[in-house]
Amino acid sequence: MPGFAMPLPVALTLADVTVRYGERTALDGVSLDVRRGEIVGLLGPNGSGKSTTLAVAAGVLDPAGGAVSIEGRARTADPAAFARRVGLVPQEPALYEELSAAENLTFFGRLYGLAGSDLRRRVARALARVKLTDRARQGVSTFSGGMKQRLNLAAALLHDPPVLLLDEPTAALDPASRDSLFADLTRLRDDGHAVLLTTHHLDEAEAGCDRAAILEAGKLVAIGSPAELLRPRPAERAVLYGHLRARPAKYLQRAIRQRLGAGVELEITGRRLRLSAGTGEQLGAALATLLADGLELEAYRTPAGALERRLRPEHTAAGDAA
Ligand SMILES: Nc1ncnc2c1ncn2[C@@H]1O[C@H](COP(=O)(O)OP(=O)(O)OP(=O)(O)O)[C@@H](O)[C@H]1O
Numbered sequence: 001m002p003g004f005a006m007p008l009p010v011a012l013t014l015a016d017v018t019v020r021y022g023e024r025t026a027l028d029g030v031s032l033d034v035r036r037g038e039i040v041g042l043l044g045p046n047g048s049g050k051s052t053t054l055a056v057a058a059g060v061l062d063p064a065g066g067a068v069s070i071e072g073r074a075r076t077a078d079p080a081a082f083a084r085r086v087g088l089v090p091q092e093p094a095l096y097e098e099l100s101a102a103e104n105l106t107f108f109g110r111l112y113g114l115a116g117s118d119l120r121r122r123v124a125r126a127l128a129r130v131k132l133t134d135r136a137r138q139g140v141s142t143f144s145g146g147m148k149q150r151l152n153l154a155a156a157l158l159h160d161p162p163v164l165l166l167d168e169p170t171a172a173l174d175p176a177s178r179d180s181l182f183a184d185l186t187r188l189r190d191d192g193h194a195v196l197l198t199t200h201h202l203d204e205a206e207a208g209c210d211r212a213a214i215l216e217a218g219k220l221v222a223i224g225s226p227a228e229l230l231r232p233r234p235a236e237r238a239v240l241y242g243h244l245r246a247r248p249a250k251y252l253q254r255a256i257r258q259r260l261g262a263g264v265e266l267e268i269t270g271r272r273l274r275l276s277a278g279t280g281e282q283l284g285a286a287l288a289t290l291l292a293d294g295l296e297l298e299a300y301r302t303p304a305g306a307l308e309r310r311l312r313p314e315h316t317a318a319g320d321a322a
Contacts, residue, residue: 008035009071011194012057012086012163017066019052019218026052027063028218036162039185039195041205041226044215046267050198053215054165057196058088070163087156089166091270093148094155097141101132101151104140108155126154130184146177150184157188164188166197170204171270174243175299182208200269202226203241203301238283242273242300256293260286273297 012034019027027049034040042050055061056068059075059082068075068082075082095104105123109115114122127133130150140148149169156164166185170178185208189195199205205212206226213223222229248256253268260266264286267274275290277283291297 008037008192010034011036011071012196013067013069013072014053014057015067015069017053017056017063017068019049019056019061020064026218027056029066030215030218030220031066032213032220032223034163034194034196036192036194037189038210039189039197039208041209041212042196042198042215043200043202043205043212045200045265046269047217048215049218050215051167052218054088054167054196054198057163058086058165059083060088084159085161086163086165087159087161089149089153089156089164089169091167091169091171093152095140095148095151098139100137100139101127101143101154102136104151105154105158109158112159114158122158122160126157129157129188130154131180144177146173146180149173149177149181153181153184162192162194164193164195166195168198168200168269170199170201171272172247173271178204200267200272200274201241202229202239205229237276237278238280238302239274239276240283240287240300240302242275242297244268244271244273245296245298247271248295252293252295256290256295259289259293266290273300 010033014030014032017027017030042053044050056063070082070085102123105126109119127136130153132150169181185195209226212226212229214221247270257266264277275286277286
């Protein structure tokens with residue numbers, strides 16, 4: 001949180017939130033504050049409750065217990081006012097391919113009840129905030145995944161909400177697009193927005209978030225600066241973050257998980273991958289299994305050196321990863 005001596009005001013508050021889906025408790029007493037001028041990364045394994053937390057924060061899911069408020073005003077007191085103060089960016093860009101960037105935003109703006117010169121001004125400002133002004137008239141079908149994701153973010157900015165929520169915004173992005181998206185988020189943070197995003201990647205939280213919160217089985221088990229959470233522990237596991245050429249089918253993911261050794265964890269979100277094991281040797285063997293099973297890695301890095309290497313298509317031997 002650069003540039004501010006005083007603690008920034010809390011924008012979003014989740015207080016002791018519990019969510020159940022039938023018998024299953026998805027969130028169990030989660031309390032979390034997000035301040036204006038900070039980016040908080042919500043981390044945790046598949047099924048730990050990240051998307052559910054965002055849905056509650058966006059006001060699209062009612063918790064069974066606890067409360068959600070923005071700047072001290074509870075959602076239950078005025079749901080419409082709450083909705084105006086929060087912008088949700090879904091994981092999959094919800095855009096019309098045949099329309100231009102500006103036409104997409106105009107369409108969404110009308111859904112929010114905006115019109116006329118106010119709408120035109122807001123569309124221009126939202127495009128500028130994600131650095132897409134010079135692409136305003138271009139058809140979305142020609143956009144890269146990263147540009148679509150930034151346009152998706154612009155749609156959530158039209159009504160200028162103080163709180164921005166992003167569900168796995170980088171899951172389908174290559175490393176360069178991910179950096180551009182984080183540059184947008186950093187500018188929005190510096191303009192005083194409160195940003196809460198979900199990610200599987202502690203390295204991403206380290207690089208782009210002011211604080212990280214870790215969920216495990218519906219409970220918030222740690223929150224702090226990424227550096228605190230990343231401080232090396234004696235029994236640290238070997239971890240590799242990767243970017244896949246294509247999103248693997250669920251059945252393939254299941255088959256691969258079964259072949260990996262005990263103690264090896266594989267998390268896949270979209271095209272992003274996190275692989276961890278007790279030792280570097282086990283990690284190397286697990287990576288060899290993935291490659292032998294046909295998963296194609298475009299790029300990967302290990303958090304210690306934060307060293308990113310791009311793999312050429314012919315790099316399929318495990319030795320390349322060492
Ligand atoms: N609509 C639903 N009905 C029943 N159970 C659900 C539903 N949505 C989520 N769950 C369960 O609630 C728990 C939390 O799910 P959630 O999607 O919030 O986790 P997540 O951390 O976002 O996972 P992922 O990383 O896979 O997206 C999981 O056990 C999941 O199976």
